[in-house]
Amino acid sequence: MAANLVYRYDGSLQGFLCCVAQSFFDKAVPAGIGAWDDPQATLFPIKEVETDWQLAKRLERSITSRISPEAWDMVQRGFLTCMEEKELRLLRFILLGYKMGPRVARLSTNEDVHALDKALLYLKNEAHYHVEFLRFTDFGGFLGAVITPNNTILPLIVHHFCSRLNTEDFMIYEKTHQMGFLHRKGGAHQFFQADHIQFPEKTDMEKRCQALWRIYYDAAAVEGRENPKLRRGHMPMRYWVNMTEFQRG
């Protein structure tokens, strides 16, 4: 039973949960769910869904207790992914969960669960790529980094850097989702939203350090074994733009 309706919500996880609740009230799955700022136009009539924090909280409790905490975790992380039609897929996943119970997380041969699994794997891999390939620049006293991932991975990687670089002031800016994270020596930290970030000029000391790294990078390759395909496989070219070793000239 599909309703010829499209839900619009504010783009937050709580807003999405209210869409899920709305679909329960309507007793139908909508034709689409999209955020306010979603550029995509639609011919279906639009229903605007208000974000109600109380309702969202209720749904969270319900998913945790009636399906499983693992399924709630999958929904939460699934919302960070860049999966196509992620809201609709997650909605169908939740509905399947209410029908099947905790085993929904294991039904990896079901189409929606498979798509979610794949998206979650991509999220996890991309987060790991950024733990690996994120590059800080020292702006005289504090470290700054810009990343451009497809998924919203910032919340997944910050704890790694917070504990590892606990002796440093640093900032990571996720350009794709215009979101940043600020950490101060001693542990104070916060997320923030910003359309644009202007970093100061690089110091001479920093330029020298980057040059040293490029020298090291070039010297570490063994001539006679060049293998560009293997390198691209391990380190997709999409991430190269933000990496020091490829910023030359």
Place this chain on the structure above:
Amino acid sequence: MNIMEKLEVLTDAAKYDVACTSSGVDRPAIPGALGSAVKAGICHSFAADGRCISLLKVLLSNDCAFDCSYCVNRRSQDTPRASFTPEELCRLTIEFYRRNYIEGLFLSSAVVKNPDYTCELMLKTLRMLREKEKFWGYVHVKAIPGADPALTEKLGFYADRMSVNIELPSQKSLTLLAPQKSKEKILAPMGQIRDGIRENATDLVRYKAAPRFVPAGQSTQMIIGATPESDRQILNLTEGLYKKYSLKRVFFSAYMPVVEHRNLPAPTTPPPLLREHRLYQADWLLRFYGFQAGEILDDEHPDFDPLLDPKCNWAVHHISQFPIEVNRAPYEMLLRVPGIGVKSAMRIRSARRWAKLDFEGLKKLGVVLKRARYFITCQGKSISPLPMDNPAVIAGAIRERGFAQNGGALQSWQGEALPALEQLSLFTPTPKDKVQCLTGQI
């Protein structure tokens, strides 16, 4: 010489060392110290040859007193010499680490003056890094064969991983190419480190705060293709090292003809990259798939098949044990099916508890049906497109295509030409294709 030139010279001298892993130890960060270590290790970049760059891998000095004929740093070689001071190396490590370029330091050195003196220098550097700079990241240090055991032990308390290079796969080759090294000299520190780790394990049970000795274990590496050992000898040696010395990793390095010497292959010989690749495949079978060296290669087949990977090769030779039913077969047997790896075997094991598996489902779990279809059934059904009574037919079907098309490039390791395969092709292979099909991964 300024620090840039030094870095270039000393990186160049260290790059033939294969190991660049930062794995084996989980060490959560502590407030006030820079760094941490994670068990799986983190690669921070990949060089143009596709190898991972995880650690700052440099020599402390390349001013060597030894004269091993396969080595770029041997005394008689005319090459620029340089040495880092401990301060320079510490500064470099810290500055690279806080910018997230590296996971830690890989400290190795040529033998300066004598092994003990070299060890003292390395110890000084590590002490400064750990105690003065409060560096809490990963450190891999190379033990120097022939050094005082007391010094090696001290190094072990600062390092996460230690390694001693076994260099060449047999004593005979060592005497021929590295006259100052011997099997005993190499194995002595290896045994010492193993005993140290075992002793430390009991200490840690007694006192939680006991200092940790080489917590990430030890590794070694050997050069492949500089000497005439067969694959079977190398693989048996590898298995022995894992069992006897409880090594974490054995690395293989295809010999790059960097120096000219009458005891070495001619400088024009291409590095045996495919052979190295096969050895790594077999190494994985030993470590993760429950194979024994004797099962992979035997007296009749002392060398790997260049066309068929070791796992497929085993399956084709034991075709009587197949096909197996994926919904019921034990995990150990799933692991032995070509096209099913550790990850997909684990996925199958968990998914089949909840639903009956079919071929469509297997594909979603990541099984490579192209190879696996000959060896499995799903709910009693098989989708093998070929009759299963002739193993040679199956072998032909799962052969690696890239190689089959370049029949002309095929040679066994000893250089005798293998019968070229009859394959119709619209395009004649270019020399570039041949090179590409041989470039392997370390």
